Amino acid sequence: MTQSGAEYAETVQYVAQGRAKGRSLKPLRVLLPFLRPYRGPLIGAVLAMVVAASATLIMPAMLRGLVDQGFSASRIEEISHYFFLFLAAAGAMGVSGATRFYFVTWIGERVTADIRKAVFDHVLGLTPAFFEVTRTGEVLSRLSADTTLVQTVLGSSASFAIRNVLMAVAGIALMFLTSWKLTALVVAGVFVVILPLIAFGRWVRKLSRESQDRLADTSAHAAETLNAVPTVQAFSREDDERARYAKATEESFVIAILRTRARAVMTAVATFAVFGCIVGVGWVGAQEVLAGIMSPGQLVQFIIYAILVGGAFAAVSELWGDLQRAAGASERLVELLETKPAITPPANPKRLITPAKGAVRFENVSFRYPLRPDTAALDEMSLSVEPGEAVALVGPSGAGKSTVFQLLLRFYAAQSGKISFDGTDIAELDPTELRKHISLVSQDPVIFSGTIADNIRYGRPGADDEAVRNAAEGAAALEFIEKLPDGFNTRLGERGITLSGGQRQRLAIARAMLRDAPLLLLDEATSALDAENERLVQQGLANLMAGRTTLVIAHRLATIQKLKRIVVMEDGKAVAEGSHDELVAKGGLYGRLAALQFAAAAQ
Ligand SMILES: Nc1ncnc2c1ncn2[C@@H]1O[C@H](COP(=O)(O)OP(=O)(O)OP(=O)(O)O)[C@@H](O)[C@H]1O
Incomplete structure (x- = not known):
């Protein structure tokens, strides 16, 4: 049951290592397992998108017929026919649009709910070591802000992007069919536009990560402060806290604005370049019509396709930023999901004999807290407690008493030595199973x-x-x-x-x-009681302790004076043990503590 520093480093990997520095939308890939169960709605959404794109793209072809055949009274029926088709296409667009909206929003909501649950479930299983290095506010921000970002993307941006890509691809194909020459010109123009967009996109992504990080900092600070309002007020630190919060909020505002500026520039450049390109190509087309190479209807059809395709590209470039933000958010969520608990149940956990008796044994246990690797909280500690026995742990603050409880509850794993429960090494048990046999009354x-x-x-x-x-x-x-x-x-x-x-x-x-439970851990369980209530609770505790193994941490020796076995701890070791009278007779640390406390009480 040894746990190396390396294993711990793994626990806090995402804090220590920083995040993977990908620049693509690849992190969105991690959402795939969450999407997989919902194939039906996904297929529905894709079908609706295909119908919507087809209905949109068919219109310019109809317009071409209308223009080329000319408006004359003799063609009234044909013209009406075209308008009837337009109406049908409009209907198809309406229905498919609504269907897409419904399915896509449904998927967004469903998957976000699943991700939220998965992250919460996972985080709840992480050991205290994780929470020592991660602020709760940060986890909360990931649960709310990051999942909301993912939801926006799954629930709308992604579908817009896919629809526009579909439109662009099909539109380009149709443009090609209409006039390959003009299309070649457009494609060349578009490539010139895309290159600077990619550079911009990277910048926006970096800024959005920073802005999310700041947001997490801000909420972490708010959560910490709001949890401690009475303390803040008692020390008259409201103004400082307000200033700190304001500073953090302003910083996140500045970054958000930087991000927005970058996106605004990106949108402007993209829109102008794309449409400028279309205007130029339209001018070339007009020359072709004048030269009789193209029909006017063909040019109209081509230009509408070009506008649709241009619009699709502009939309994608705008959505690209959203997609990248969501990629960042997904990355952060996955980092959380991939953080491994420092303690995992063994592959084949042993089972405890039932009914459990609650025998506890520490054999030369040494332990250092991950955040304080230079100090041994327990140093070759040995202790053996028989079933049904009540043992008190006393000693100066920092002696390692609470650490004994932390290790017994398997919140941490000792670096060396062995801890057993009813004769089984607790490392061989499923921690949840072990904890079912323990009752804890903590100090706070x-x-x-x-x-x-x-x-x-x-x-x-x-x-x-x-x-x-x-x-x-x-x-x-x-x-x-x-x-x-x-x-x-x-x-x-x-x-x-x-x-x-x-x-x-x-x-x-x-x-x-x-x-x-058969093992009872009392950590200063009566420290906040007055003498009267303490007497009442002592009676209750005595009932509770009967027939159970009990470990009691006490600062006030009066509360444990009657126990047969008192273990004195100092610097992570058991230095003496015996009954109150025996220990007082021996003098030493206990003798000094008892002299101080009972002398004070006698005064
Ligand atoms: N989570 C932690 N991370 C790092 N060091 C810790 C942690 N918890 C306790 N320590 C350190 O480990 C040592 C033993 O602490 P422990 O809480 O076991 O003492 P204690 O005897 O219960 O003290 P007290 O009576 O004041 O509660 C102390 O030096 C303490 O500062």
Whole structure:
């Protein structure tokens, strides 16, 4: 169960390495697997596009007939016939346009929803190491802004682009049939136009990546600040935060405008060049008509084709920018999807014997946090806890107590040594399976938005109301819950900010009680309680600990004084162990801590 620095580097690859520097639309390829399941609507959309393009392209041919045959009263029927055909073509354009719009929008929405789910599902499985280097706001921005960009492209730009390419290709073929000479002139002109467009396109793509990055920075900053409004206000830092946000927003504005300018120039150059080219060719055509080489109807047909083709090219050049932005966004989404969790379940995970007993063993475990490779958080740590035993971990701040929990929960993998649960190396278990056997009450419990009952039930979804109530009672939370306006159905704010720290802790304890797992991890579980409530909760905890293996981290020695086994940690190692009295008798670190705390309490 060793994890090298290299593996960690892989975890944070997209941050560390920067992004692949492709300049094409290739990243859009990654959307293909998401499109594959929707062949039906895709075929529908393509058919509708083909019908729309055909209906558009047939019109100039009809116009040619109309012009060449001339308008005279004797041809009234034929002329009406042409207009009837125009009407039919218009109808076909309307219906196929609507069909294309429906299918394409449907695909855009569907695929974006799938991508959002895939990214969220994936990110939720990444280990804490990933979140140490990635701000939540950045992930959120990818989930919303980047997926929205992809949606715009799939839901409209791509189909416009494809339709215009279709029009251009078919239009050029028809132009060729109408007059190959003039067509050759147009094609030559268009090539002259395309080369500068490609250069522009690259520039726009670079700018749009930057603008997306800035947007992500801005939202990350906003999320961080908004989550800490009381702290910001308490330190009177509102103006600084406003200034920081304004600066980030302005920067992203400047880049967005640069991008827009580039696109504006690109559009102007493209439009003028294409239509200028058509005008020139039209002039050559007029000479041919005058010389009797071409009929006027042919010239009209040719010019309309040329305008359609020119319009199609102009549209594609404008959409090119959109497509490139979406390519950038897809690249960022895929980077997220491809980030591998630092810890993955083994190919053939072992299964725990049921019912699990909760025996825990650390054998010479050494561990350094990925972001602090120079300091050992655990240094050859050994610890053995029998099933049903309660052991306290004490020691100065930074001694590595919480790290023991982090490793047991397999949020990180130790670099050397072995950690086993019921005799099985935890590296050989599926982490999700392992965690099902662990209940954690953390120092700063998280309360989710929802009701009090929902929050307790988080420990064991599906538990009945009575079990929830019993858990609350055991955690000494019943009294305060019943005083709330809606009792167990009281809704809590986004992060339970309407509860006091002590109340949150009691909810977290109730959650752990309901979870009913064989191994209980208590990280300063009663630190936010007053003496009265602590006494009540201690009783609940005692009930909870009975028959379970428990590891307790405590700063206040009074809370663990009665436990038979106390392990003293210092600098990532267990340096002493014994009962309170034994350790006090030995003196040492524990003796000093106890002397300080109990002397203070006695005063
Ligand atoms: N995610 C992290 N990344 C890098 N270093 C960390 C991380 N978490 C903890 N550390 C470091 O690892 C060492 C052990 O930390 P740990 O949280 O296990 O200590 P502790 O004994 O639980 O302390 P406390 O009682 O203050 O909670 C400390 O030096 C700490 O700074």
